[in-house]
Amino acid sequence: MRAFAPRPDAKPVDPKATMNAEYVRDLLASPTDLVLKELAIGAEGERVVVCCIDGLVDRTLVDERLLRPLMSKAPLDEAVIASPGFLVWLQDSVLPLQGASLANDLNEAVDALLAGDTVLFSDASRQALVVSSQGWKTRSIEEPQTEAIIRGPRDGFTEEIRTNTSLIRKRIRDHNLRMVSKVIGRRARKELVVAYVEGIVNPELLKEVMRRIDTLDMDDFEGSGFVEQWLADHPLSPFPTITSTERPDKVTGALLQGRIALIVEGTPFQLIVPATFTTFFQSPEDYYQNWYITTTLRVLRYLAAFIATFLPALYIALLEYHHGMLPSKLAFSLAGSREGVPFPAVVEALLMEVTLELLREAGIRLPKPIGQTIGIVGGLVIGEAAVAAGIVSPIMVIIVSITAITSFALPAYSFAISLRLLRFFIMLCAAVFGLYGIILAYIAINVHVVNLQSFGVPYTTPIAPTFLQDWKDFLFRAPVMQMSKRPEMMQTVENKRMKERE
Amino acid sequence: MKPFDYADAKIGTREMAILISSIILGVGVLTMPRSIAQITKSSDGWVSILIAGAIAIFFALIASKLASKFPGRTFYEFASSVVTKPIAIVITAAFSAYFIGYGAYETRMIANISKQYLFDQTPVEVIAFVFIAVMAYSVSGTQIALLRLNVLFLPIVLFILLFVLVFSTNLFEVNHLKPFFVTKSFDLIGASKESVFSFLGFEMVLFYAFLMRKPAKAPIASVIGVLIPLVLYLLVYIIAIGVFTNEGTANVQYPTVELAKEVELPGEFFERFESLFFTIWIMTVFNTASISIDVALACMRSILVSVRKPVAISGIIPVVYFIGMTPQTIGEVSLFGEWLSYIGIVLVGVVPTSLLIVSKARGIKGNG
Known part of the structure; x- marks a missing residue:
C-alpha cells in the first residue's frame, strides 16, 4: 500500500454515499477523467459510489474485481448492506482484491484517488474503502541509458x-x-x-x-x-x-x-x-570482472579524469609559456602545424572546447537518427574544415578529441560534468599563469575538495582520513576473497560480509 | 553534524607524522645542498645533516612531550597554565609573528624560484599575489581540511622527489664523493646549523597536537615526521654532490631543482624536467606556507578571542604579502630567511624546553 501523509484538514466521510461523491466532484471541479459510478444495490436502493480517475487506474481490475462482484445478481446479504460494517464485509469477504483499506478522512481518500486508487463510498458507512488499483501506462524495464556496462545485469530503474x-x-x-x-x-x-x-x-x-x-x-x-x-x-x-x-x-x-x-x-x-570522491570512479562492473582487470580499468579512469580536466590547459601552458619543456622535435612539429593559425593557443583551445560542448549538447536534443549525423558533421567535417581553413591546428583537434573521449570514460555522469566545468576554469588559469596557474588551480580545487563532506563523511575518505583497509576498493580492487570486510569508512554495525579465509 | 566518529575533526598518529614531514619539506630542501656544500669539503656534509636531524628530533621530542602533557588543549591554553597568562600572551604573539614571517618567506621564495624556472616576464609581485590568494582560500576552510590537504599532497611530492633522485643516478659518480672525512669538525657543526634551518617545522606539533585522537602518541609521530625528511635530505645531498661535485653544488642557486634538470627520461617526452619537478614541489611549499599562516591565525585568535576568522584572515594576508615583498634582491631574501631561521630556532628550541622545565618544576599536571 502507498503511504500517505496525515492531512491537517481532515473531513469525515459522510454517511450518504452521493454526498461524498458530490464533495469529490466539487473538490476536483468535475474533471472529465473523473469516473463516478453509482450503483444501487439492495432492496432499499442503498447506494454505492465507485470513484476513480480514468487513465490512472487499471480498468480491467476495477471492472472485474470491483464492479462485477458488486453488480452480479448473486445475492448480497440485505442486512449487511444497510449496516455500517458493510465495507468491512466487502473488503474481507466479497472483493477479490489484495490492496484495500478503509479511510475515515475524505481528503485522505481524495489523495488516494489522485494517486490512482479507486475509492468506494456506501450509504450507512462513515468510512470509505480505498482499493489499490494503479494501472497507468508505464515503461518496461530497460537497460540503463547512462550507465551501460558489458558484463552484468541489464535491468535498470524505471519511473515506477x-x-x-x-x-x-x-x-x-x-x-x-x-x-x-x-x-x-x-x-x-x-x-x-x-x-x-x-x-x-x-x-x-x-x-x-x-x-x-x-x-x-x-x-x-x-x-x-x-x-x-x-x-x-x-x-x-x-x-x-x-x-x-x-x-x-x-x-x-x-x-x-x-x-x-x-x-x-x-x-x-x-x-x-x-x-565520496572515490565512489565516482567505481562502476558495478568492477565487481563482475576479475580483480586485475578492474584494477587496470580503475587506474585508467583516474588517468582519464586527469586528462579530461587538464589536457587542454597543459596544451595552452606548454605552448604559450614553456615551449622549452617539449622535446625539440615535437616543439618544431607543433610549431609547424600551428603555422598560419591566427589565434593564440588559448583562443584556439577555447574555440574548440566550446564547439565540442555545443556538439554534445546538440547531440542530446536532436532526434536519435539525426544525432548521429551531427556527430559526423560536427566531429569530422567541422574539425577537418577548421584545420583546412587554418583556424585551428590539427594538434588542437587531437587534444579536443582526446578530452572528449576521456570524459566519457568516467562511469559517473554527474561527476564527469563537474570536471568539464573545471576544465574551462583551469584553461583560463593556464592561459594567464602557465604551469604555475595550473598547479595553483589544482591546489585550489584540492582545498575545496578537502573541505567537502557528504553526510558527515569527508569527501576525500579513504585517502585522508586514511583507511588503508578501504584502499582495497580504491585504485586497486583486491581479489574477492580479500574483501571480507565492509568499508571501514562506513562504520557499519556489522562489518563481516563473507567468511574470512585463513 | 557528525555521525561518523572519524569525521570529528581529529587526526590520527599517521596523519600527524605526515603533517610534520610535509611541513618540514618546503623551500629548504631546494637550497640546502648548496648551503652545506659551501661550508664543508667533499661529501662530508652528510654528517652535518645527521647532526641537524638529531637536534631536530631532540627538540621535536621535547615539543611533543610538552604538547602531549596537555591533551586537547591549544598552545595558548597550556602555555598560560604553565607560565601565567601575560607571558603566554607574549610567547603566543611571538610565535604568531614568526609564522607570519615564515609564511611570507616561503611565498617570496616560491615566487622567486617560479620567476626563474617558469616565467620570463611576469613580475614576482603578481606571482606571489596569486599564491597568497589561494593560501587565503585554504586557511579560510577548517583546520582539519588543511591537514587533510597535506595527507593528499605528500605522496605526490615524495613520488616526484624520489623520481628525480632515481633518474639522476645515471650521472652519479662515486668519485665525486671522495675523499671522506676531510672537513674540520668545526665546519661540520657550522654546516649543521645551516641544515637545522631546513628542519624547522617540527614545532607545529605544539599547535596541532590538541587535534590528535591519541595525544600520547605525539612524540612518536613527530620523530617519524622528522625522520622522513632526514632520509630525503641525506639522499638529496649525497646525490647532488655525486652529480655536481662539491664545488658545483656550492655554486648553483637551487641545486635540487638543477638536479631535476639533469633527469633524462627514456622516450624523451619531457625536456627541462626541472620545471615539472618544481611545479609539483609548489604543492608542498604551499602546504608549508598555508600551515604557517593557519597557525599564525590560530595563535592570534587564541589571544584575541573576539576576532572572527574572516576578519583575522583579511588582516593577516596583506601583512604576509607586504612582508614577503619587502626584500628587494635575492641576497636580501636570503638574509631575511636567515634571520627568520635564527628567531625560529630560538622559539622552537628555547620556548618548549623552558615550558617543559617550568611545568615540571611547578609540578603542573596536565590532564593526560
Whole structure:
C-alpha cells in the first residue's frame, strides 16, 4: 500500500454515499477523467459510489474485481448492506482484491484517488474503502541509458517506484532490508522510499538522513535532482556529494556496504548517500570482472579524469609559456602545424572546447537518427574544415578529441560534468599563469575538495582520513576473497560480509 | 553534524607524522645542498645533516612531550597554565609573528624560484599575489581540511622527489664523493646549523597536537615526521654532490631543482624536467606556507578571542604579502630567511624546553 501523509484538514466521510461523491466532484471541479459510478444495490436502493480517475487506474481490475462482484445478481446479504460494517464485509469477504483499506478522512481518500486508487463510498458507512488499483501506462524495464556496462545485469530503474523497490527486493532477500516510505511535495505528494539494511547501516547516519528528509518542503521535486540538491552538504560545490544511479545492482551493492538509498517516485535516477570522491570512479562492473582487470580499468579512469580536466590547459601552458619543456622535435612539429593559425593557443583551445560542448549538447536534443549525423558533421567535417581553413591546428583537434573521449570514460555522469566545468576554469588559469596557474588551480580545487563532506563523511575518505583497509576498493580492487570486510569508512554495525579465509 | 566518529575533526598518529614531514619539506630542501656544500669539503656534509636531524628530533621530542602533557588543549591554553597568562600572551604573539614571517618567506621564495624556472616576464609581485590568494582560500576552510590537504599532497611530492633522485643516478659518480672525512669538525657543526634551518617545522606539533585522537602518541609521530625528511635530505645531498661535485653544488642557486634538470627520461617526452619537478614541489611549499599562516591565525585568535576568522584572515594576508615583498634582491631574501631561521630556532628550541622545565618544576599536571 502507498503511504500517505496525515492531512491537517481532515473531513469525515459522510454517511450518504452521493454526498461524498458530490464533495469529490466539487473538490476536483468535475474533471472529465473523473469516473463516478453509482450503483444501487439492495432492496432499499442503498447506494454505492465507485470513484476513480480514468487513465490512472487499471480498468480491467476495477471492472472485474470491483464492479462485477458488486453488480452480479448473486445475492448480497440485505442486512449487511444497510449496516455500517458493510465495507468491512466487502473488503474481507466479497472483493477479490489484495490492496484495500478503509479511510475515515475524505481528503485522505481524495489523495488516494489522485494517486490512482479507486475509492468506494456506501450509504450507512462513515468510512470509505480505498482499493489499490494503479494501472497507468508505464515503461518496461530497460537497460540503463547512462550507465551501460558489458558484463552484468541489464535491468535498470524505471519511473515506477514499485518496480524500482521490487528490483531491489529481488536482489536482497534479507528480512532486514528496510524501506521506509515518506510522502514529499506540497502539491506533487510523491513517494520517497528510504532503503537501508538494518544491522549494517550506521544508526547515526540513518538518523541524519531521516532528519534531512524531514526538512524537504517544496511543491514538487523534479526528478531526484531537487532532492539531491536539497539534501547535499554543499549545494554550491561543483562536485556531487550524492551518487545518482539508474542501476539497481549499484544500489544494492551500496546498501550492503552500509549506505542508504533514496528511491524517488517518477524518475529512474535513484540516490545513494553518502558519496565520496572515490565512489565516482567505481562502476558495478568492477565487481563482475576479475580483480586485475578492474584494477587496470580503475587506474585508467583516474588517468582519464586527469586528462579530461587538464589536457587542454597543459596544451595552452606548454605552448604559450614553456615551449622549452617539449622535446625539440615535437616543439618544431607543433610549431609547424600551428603555422598560419591566427589565434593564440588559448583562443584556439577555447574555440574548440566550446564547439565540442555545443556538439554534445546538440547531440542530446536532436532526434536519435539525426544525432548521429551531427556527430559526423560536427566531429569530422567541422574539425577537418577548421584545420583546412587554418583556424585551428590539427594538434588542437587531437587534444579536443582526446578530452572528449576521456570524459566519457568516467562511469559517473554527474561527476564527469563537474570536471568539464573545471576544465574551462583551469584553461583560463593556464592561459594567464602557465604551469604555475595550473598547479595553483589544482591546489585550489584540492582545498575545496578537502573541505567537502557528504553526510558527515569527508569527501576525500579513504585517502585522508586514511583507511588503508578501504584502499582495497580504491585504485586497486583486491581479489574477492580479500574483501571480507565492509568499508571501514562506513562504520557499519556489522562489518563481516563473507567468511574470512585463513 | 557528525555521525561518523572519524569525521570529528581529529587526526590520527599517521596523519600527524605526515603533517610534520610535509611541513618540514618546503623551500629548504631546494637550497640546502648548496648551503652545506659551501661550508664543508667533499661529501662530508652528510654528517652535518645527521647532526641537524638529531637536534631536530631532540627538540621535536621535547615539543611533543610538552604538547602531549596537555591533551586537547591549544598552545595558548597550556602555555598560560604553565607560565601565567601575560607571558603566554607574549610567547603566543611571538610565535604568531614568526609564522607570519615564515609564511611570507616561503611565498617570496616560491615566487622567486617560479620567476626563474617558469616565467620570463611576469613580475614576482603578481606571482606571489596569486599564491597568497589561494593560501587565503585554504586557511579560510577548517583546520582539519588543511591537514587533510597535506595527507593528499605528500605522496605526490615524495613520488616526484624520489623520481628525480632515481633518474639522476645515471650521472652519479662515486668519485665525486671522495675523499671522506676531510672537513674540520668545526665546519661540520657550522654546516649543521645551516641544515637545522631546513628542519624547522617540527614545532607545529605544539599547535596541532590538541587535534590528535591519541595525544600520547605525539612524540612518536613527530620523530617519524622528522625522520622522513632526514632520509630525503641525506639522499638529496649525497646525490647532488655525486652529480655536481662539491664545488658545483656550492655554486648553483637551487641545486635540487638543477638536479631535476639533469633527469633524462627514456622516450624523451619531457625536456627541462626541472620545471615539472618544481611545479609539483609548489604543492608542498604551499602546504608549508598555508600551515604557517593557519597557525599564525590560530595563535592570534587564541589571544584575541573576539576576532572572527574572516576578519583575522583579511588582516593577516596583506601583512604576509607586504612582508614577503619587502626584500628587494635575492641576497636580501636570503638574509631575511636567515634571520627568520635564527628567531625560529630560538622559539622552537628555547620556548618548549623552558615550558617543559617550568611545568615540571611547578609540578603542573596536565590532564593526560
